[in-house]
Amino acid sequence: MxxxxxxxxxxxxxxxxxxxxxxxxxxxxxxxxxxxxxxxxxxxxxxxxxxxxxxxxxxxxxxxxxxxxxxxxxxxxxxxxxxxxxxxxxxxxxxxxxxxxxxxxxxxxxxxxxxxxxAALWRRYVYRVGDRPGGVDPLLRNHVLWHDWELDVAVMDAAAKSLVGEHDFAAYAKKREGATTIREILDFGVRRRPDGVVEIEVRADAFCHNQVRSMVGALLFVGDGHRGAEWPRKVLDAGVRDSAVHVVRPHGLTLEEVGYPADELLAARNKQARNRRSLPAAGS
The missing domain is CATH 3.30.70.580 (Pseudouridine synthase I, catalytic domain, N-terminal subdomain)
Incomplete structure (x- = not known):
């Protein structure tokens, strides 16, 4: 093209x-x-x-x-x-x-x-969650999800780190005709802000449809004790959708930043990304 x-x-x-x-x-x-x-x-x-x-x-x-x-x-x-x-x-x-x-x-x-x-090298998203018993600050209600179980951020962070690298994320993605579900996660971590809001930050070359919100859903299950820290990686390795992985609501998610190469490398990156996003035609 x-x-x-x-x-x-x-x-x-x-x-x-x-x-x-x-x-x-x-x-x-x-x-x-x-x-x-x-x-x-x-x-x-x-x-x-x-x-x-x-x-x-x-x-x-x-x-x-x-x-x-x-x-x-x-x-x-x-x-x-x-x-x-x-x-x-x-x-x-x-x-x-x-x-x-x-x-x-x-x-x-x-x-x-x-x-x-x-030409983009990566996209960086942050999903924000509040776990205070009383709910989310009304001024943040359109940008922070309320989770009514206390979250263990350290365990969530360990689980997130297990998904870093290039993998087939079919277990966390909505499949699209003619498109691959192989993606490379560059960074994935969880932290708690001074005001108590939990931020789940992920940076990758690109994301499949619903991938970030599905991964966040898995991390929340780990953070509130319903699953162990190893579970998100087990789901990934199984390669199929797990009914326990929920696609969390969209309002907690923000695209924070997009990274691009130096100007002289744009054309090469453009071509490389096009080749990686499409599956080869049958028989090729």
Missing amino acids: SDEVQPGHVRVRLDLSYDGTDFSGWAKQAGGRRTVQGEIEDALRTVTRSKDVTYELTVAGRTDAGVHARGQVAHVDLPEALWEEHREKLLKRLAGRLPKDVRVWRLTEAAEGFNARF
């Missing part, structure tokens, strides 16, 4: 964040559901006075309904003339047009070979 920018166009990188509470996820959907992609593309069309054109965004990580993002990255290819006309004021105009639960913080002309999805 070619990813060359069409002649007469320029690739623009967007750094953005959003509160996912009232969104049906990132990706546009049929039926008029509210999505982050839809809101930004509509705003772009409005502020550039391009009523009959849709400038389609490509994103680093397609978040599900209710999932938040602090460090999301996307790109869009715009006609050179339009970019030159609007580039100085585009950021402020988007701020005036976008709803308050999504913000674009930076617009920059992307380096050659940049692709928000395929």
